[in-house]
Amino acid sequence: MALRKIREYGDEILTKKCREVREMTPRLKELVKDMLETMYQAEGVGLAAPQVGVLKRIVVIDIGEGPITLVNPKIVEQDGEQEGSEGCLSVPGKAGMVVRPNHVIVEGFDADMNPVTVEGEELLARALCHELDHLDGIVYVSLVKGELYDTDVEEEETEEEQ
């Protein structure tokens, strides 16, 4: 297992469409493990293969309820709407408001190529949409309502009198 380098916004690879995984090879298994390790180390809740420079349809997600690995995932159902702050490990120090469906159902395969269905609401739905977008070369920056903002700058708020 090893940490992989996270590609940052501006890297062309993040704009490319990824290819389907035909079969699970030892090399790809190693990739999945590395992606999880890299995600945890960066304190992220999700990571897609292109973010570590591999154009394969693989994502890993853990929103605090245990790791989910999805190979060749597809959104088969989505409904509702949520607006919230979103950030990306490839766009460090920034966040922006993005509208996402509040509920999605995703079908795909696990790391052993067994078919799986993942259903998510709120944060999990957001993470699924965000990571699956990466597989089609979409970074959340293009979806942000309004402007991106810094997540580590502290500004002063004027205090009210009395």
Place this chain on the structure above:
Amino acid sequence: MTGTVNLREVILGILMEVTEQEAYSHIALRDTLDKYQYLPKRDRAFVSRVTEGTLENLIQIDYIIECFSKVPIHNMKPLIRNLLRMSIYQLKYMDSVPDSAVVNEAVRIAQKRGFYNLKGFVNGVLRAAAREMDHIAYPSPKDDPVEYLSVSYSMPQWILHKWLGQFSFEEVERMCDSFRDESPVTLRLRTNRVSKEEIIASLREEGCEVWQHPYLDYAVRISGFNYLQALTAFRQGWIYVQDVSSMLVAEIAAPNWGDYCIDVCAAPGGKSIHLADKLKGSGYVEARDKSEDKVNLIQGNIDRLGMINMVAALRDATVFDQDSFHKADIVLCDVPCSGLGVIGKKQDIRYRMNPTRQEELIRIQRRILSVSQNYVKPGGVLIYSTCTIGADENQLNLKYFLENYPFRLESIDPYIPEQLRCRTSAGGYLQLLPGTHLTDGFFLARLKRNHE
């Protein structure tokens, strides 16, 4: 995707600062919200609501926790104690949050913060509380009035013991109850340059709702503004935010044209400015306070309002100033106090204050009185005021003062509205009680120096 901010952990952080490290709640909350400015308004509102709500209801929440926990609240790990507190608040007071979400989040946070072995405890207490919330046996007002008031209104028992010794049960309950109401913003309309009608018209034009306060003609309550400092009336200096109780200080001081006044603990300067306004540019008000920050605050107000008969001065009220000996027509002693009258505006005062600290304050109050009385010229007036409730810092200080210095109390009835006149006001002092009076809790007295 990056991890999103966990709002409940943010809240827990603030509660830890306030309850374990004695941080001021409004400052801890403001600093935290500053740090998370990018959070959507809804999330910020959630953080404020749960933090403030938990602190306002702390004693009641601890009572509920102890109904379901074998471990007394004060033997718990601080993090677990505060995690349970904010969770109980959400279970009891926030219908919009599903109980299961509250419990699961709390368990998850306990685990994440290294209390894996207490997961079951947190889960057990919160599940039982969620299930039994509507069947909790609270203390009854008949059997144990102190315990009842303490748990119902989250008021420390030592304060209630003192109050119940001096006021009726109904008065005390009304006070506790009124502390929970949103306290309205009261303005003093400064009508030297513009008429009252013009000021009110300007406020209404900018979307404010304005109500006449029944006690003073120039006092109004307002709502419906976003940011007070942006109002034309504020920028023009036509209004000053002040509770009616504070306005009564200048009323009972009743300065005459040309009087020299010293306000020994003046910051931020509201009462001094009121006096200076009443002097209509004549005379002189010296607004003193003991730190540079406070003096700057007063100076800021003098500059903003363009006061010409007022000056800010750096002076500690506990230190005698020879130059002021027998000089002043009016001395204001608005002393530092326990602040129990303004709990409605500063919720955590009640947990911060204790009998030892109150003793210390009383010593300072008497010191300030004994120093400041020197400045009053024979026949001049000293106004004593506090924003607290209870004899220790009020009547007993008057008694001490009258026994030691050549002053007598003078009726304040000629200066106060009819609704407030009572036996003590005829005698020279008044204790205002929130819930009974339409003001903060406040005490004021008029003391006249004998002509040698």
